[in-house]
Amino acid sequence: MSNDTLPTAQLGDPTQARADRHSRRRNRLAHVVTHVCIWIGVLLSMFPFYWLVTMSTNTTAEIFAFPPKLTFGTNLAENVENLLANVDLIQALLNTVFVAGALAVLVMFFDSLAAFTFAKYHFPGKNVLFTLLIATFLVPGSLSLVPSFVLMSELGWIGSFQALIIPGAANAFGIFLLRQFATNSIPDELLESARIDGAGFFRCYWSIGVPMLRGGLAFLGIFTFISAWNDYIWPLVVLVNPQRQTLQVALQTLNSIYLTDYGMVMAGALISVLPLIGVFIIGQRHFIANIAAGALKG
């Protein structure tokens, strides 16, 4: 870079003025290049979403046309109508909202309870228990696909929501994360004075722990909700009953059966994506910051 100007350089020095102009022009060029690259990235990132909306608003004939129609059409209502006539996507949507919502609530409750305890209480065996908790991170999930399925069928949970909700109702990741929050954000003095006022353990948790963990809980709730919404392989294995299908499974069934009606399949895909985008955009501040922070500390 050419801004190796010494502070002593005389004002009005013609060589210097030229160098300055040169450097400013270079900076502006760099600025433009930066923005062009960033926008190419944004467009590539967004294009599949745009294309999804385009396809779900066009007729299948228009989608198959050459060259393909790149703009929104007027067929959305009809595609959705066909969709609802062929599959019970509303049921699948409700199922997914129920499963993801229940998981988010349970995870927030059990994880915060454990995290609060680990952060603010001493009890025999605490360190051993916490080390065990960390060790479970090493246990890979994909290993247990087959035996978990067998277990579910022994329990009679195949085709039921318990199979999706109960095993994930508390997790090490969330406890670990919330414990960091609790250690930093809940002052011991506050708990001390609550105890002096006669508050028991659960009262302390509910009246002090939960309100002070709000930020971490918001992140954990959104994170769990999104993961549960997107989970595919486990519901695919466990939910054999079409009445109980989640969106992802219903969508894949739709995709493999109705190959010819692309507009309809895309309308289904759109319905499965939109609520999620809504949840993400509402909670994105908590979400992105925590994901990035987790990577730095991890």
Add this chain to the structure above:
Amino acid sequence: MAAADTRVRPEPGVAPVPVVRRRSAIGRFWPQYLAVSPFYLLFLVFGLFPIAFSIFLSFQDWDGIAPMRFVGLAQYQFLLSDPRFWNAVGNTFLIWFMSTIPMLFLALVLAFLLHQNIRFKGFYRVAYFLPNVTSMVAMAIVFGSIFSDSFGIVNSALTAIGLDQVPWLSSEWGIKVTISAMVIWRFTGYNAIIYLAGLQAIPTELYDAAKVDGANTWRIFSSITVPMLRPVILFTVITSTVGGLGLFTEPQVLLGDNGGVGEAGMTIVLYQYNQAFTQFDFGYGSAIAWALFIIASVFAIINWRLIRERDTPRGGRKKGASA
């Protein structure tokens, strides 16, 4: 509550040394144990037990209905000589390689660009992160249409500029490129956001000092940015490896349970699913799961070694990293 236990009954003739009558830990700390117990109970039943059971299953021949038959190491012997399994291993690594390298490179460049003093940073962050949180089934369907052989927009674009069409979904390389494209699309922004957070944690004095010393942009990037980001880069390599080894949704939705033409999109997890839940060979499915576990462990050890070897001599991690 605890105060009640330390109350000492004064006895005549005995010095008032507080004799604490200890109740058992469970009795005193039951709320604490109760509060942490759900995780451990669930882990025991739905985490640990299935894993132990899967070792057992991998030594059996079982279709889920007929009685199990103990076959010893036969599943593993078969696995070692099973060309379909090795094809799946090869595919998984090829796709991982084809996606991770461009993805992390692009993410680094993007993060570097976003780190400049620009406006609308919040908007860009959301735009780049969005692919990572959307339903992969829906997006695999969308990618299937974008890369469709006959009417896909990619082939239309190729035709429009006078190039030959590529059979993306019906050729072995086309399939791998399409799956890699999906992975790259989904995770580049995610990794860029993580790098960006790493960049923001690098003290600006370092850059200022380099500029005073007359370093150019490339020099600054290669001598300060990349070395300072090393721990974060390793984190993304590890998460990409874990994700890459577990690849399932993309090939399954795009190509079905058999991984498409020549099983070119058959990954290890897809093969496990295929064997266990479409062929009902639970024993073999479990053996595949354990093979995957061994492969993943080898990679975890390599990664861990890499981190340790390089970090020990320099010691200590940077402090005060704030996102």
